Amino acid sequence: MLDEEMKEVLRRNICYFATSTNDGKPNVIPVGLVEPIDNSRILLVDVKMNKTRRNLEENDAVALAVTDFEKLRAYQFKGKAKVVTEGELLEKAKQILEKRMEIRKERLKRRIEIEDNPEIKKKLEEMAERKMRPKATIVIKVEEVYPCM
Numbered sequence: 001m002l003d004e005e006m007k008e009v010l011r012r013n014i015c016y017f018a019t020s021t022n023d024g025k026p027n028v029i030p031v032g033l034v035e036p037i038d039n040s041r042i043l044l045v046d047v048k049m050n051k052t053r054r055n056l057e058e059n060d061a062v063a064l065a066v067t068d069f070e071k072l073r074a075y076q077f078k079g080k081a082k083v084v085t086e087g088e089l090l091e092k093a094k095q096i097l098e099k100r101m102e103i104r105k106e107r108l109k110r111r112i113e114i115e116d117n118p119e120i121k122k123k124l125e126e127m128a129e130r131k132m133r134p135k136a137t138i139v140i141k142v143e144e145v146y147p148c149m
Helices: 004-012 050-058 088-114 118-129
Strands: 015-020 026-031 034-036 041-046 061-068 073-084 136-147
Touching: 004 034, 004 061, 004 073, 015 050, 026 050, 041 088, 050 073, 050 136, 088 118, 088 136
Parallel strands: none
Antiparallel strands: 015 026, 015 061, 034 041, 041 136, 061 073, 073 136
16 A cells, blocks of 8 residues: 555655544644554654544544655545554654654754854754653554545
């Protein structure tokens, strides 16, 4: 179901993760810590998804949307999600977070070097030093894929 191009688009871009309550009240959040596990599952690292996790307790139906403007590709993935708080997948989430935080820090350092605005520069420096740890991982079992571009 997930081909290599889709997996790369998921890894390289900000995704938008949609959940809803049982009565249909939607919630959409941007997620940068996304990693396809295999051809039918996508892992999201939860560092601050309180509302999203509450929604998943009521309703496991989800959607994940992503756009890659460089490659002119966009997809929507629909399926069922579950929260994982221990074991191998949480360890994988920790590794993903660590690797992506190193990349993020390097990008922010380059941005800091060229930033003229002191307020923005200070904010970027704070972001570069911020530590995050995963609370859980959310695993989406993909049931449907729609190309959007």
